[in-house]
Amino acid sequence: MSEQIKDGGPDDLPHVEVRCAGDEFENAIRKFGVVSACEWFGHSPDSEFTAETIKVLRDRGNGRFE
Numbered sequence: 001m002s003e004q005i006k007d008g009g010p011d012d013l014p015h016v017e018v019r020c021a022g023d024e025f026e027n028a029i030r031k032f033g034v035v036s037a038c039e040w041f042g043h044s045p046d047s048e049f050t051a052e053t054i055k056v057l058r059d060r061g062n063g064r065f066e
Contacts, residue, residue: 013058
């Protein structure tokens, strides 16, 4: 399923520079795949939560939250 969702699969999103423990957690989600991580926490691949998580991680990776 994650292959069908843009930026949802393992390592689809580039990792961020680690500056704190939160960045390490975020990179773990990126490595595992956002869709798989959201499913692990009980959210469906096509849920609003999963879509928002992908958007936030994509934006953070583009430097918008620095």
